[in-house]
Amino acid sequence: MKKIIFALVAMFAAVDDTTLMAQEKITQTAGRTLLGGFAPQFAELNDDVLFGEDVWNDSTLSLHDRSMVTLSILLGKGLIDASFRSHLEMGKRHGITRREIAALLTQAAFYAGWPNAWAGFRVAKEVWADDDAATERERFQQEMIFPVGEPNTAYAAYFTGSSYLARISAGRIPFANVTFEPRCRNNWHIHHATAGGGQMLVGVAGRGWYQEAGKPAQEILPGTVIQIPAGVKHWHGAAADSWFAHLAFEVAGENVSNEWLEPVADEEYDRLGE
Secondary structure (H helix, E strand, O other): OHHHHHHHHHOOOOOOOOOOOOOOOOOOOHHHHHHOOOOHHHHHHHHHHHOOOOOOOOOOOOHHHHHHHHHHHHHHOOOOOHHHHHHHHHHHHOOOOHHHHHHHHHHHHHHHOHHHHHHHHHHHHHHOHHHHHOOHHHHHHOOOOOOOOEEOHHHHHHEEOOEEEEEEEOOOOOEEEEEEOOOOEEOOEEEEOOEEOOEEEEEEEEOEEEEEOOOOOEEEOOOOEEEEOOOOOEEEEEOOOOOEEEEEEEOOEEOOEEEEOOOOOHHHHHOOOO
């Protein structure tokens, strides 16, 4: 997903004021710190190969997915020790949520053994203990590289439910990250222009909907790209059971304006996916 987003942003390289959250990379020094004098070759393999570009920093799998795989293997081998806790803490930094680790441990119980799962849960509960006080908004932030932003008060009158806005670029190609709480959606609206204009949406995290007047709604997932021509009546927002975020790109045009229309009725929204 991060590759898709960075590729799309790279298309607009001329925009010099775009701010992105840097992709995290693993840097490990424990091998040299603990074993550098005793086993320098092992220390080098640990720090530079396992945790270097060859394995952990290979982009084929995300850091989130590598943590999930590693935790599964450690649990299966019964290694519920300090290294397991360390990988739980690292996995949490890589975006593993409490719900995901609970699901992993539950499934692993049937393959790795019930006692191993119980031991894993005891450690995981401690690592994710502070999540009891975390808000859903904070948890959703862990799923994406762009900020959730601040409450979208300026456009609140045109939304059903709560949304958040983070302006990413205000340059020649303006775009923002818009985050919707579950069931939140904007009103029907039209982007007007005498030439050019319109909008492009790119799904970032969660699950949402896009619909044009007179057409079936289209699901938006991370990586989904929606091209909205000028003059088309439409709306977009979150699914009923999911937070949702998309990038919204303003397409340049002449005499551009936005016309806000009626809200999407609950009855109409509730029929989505039928």
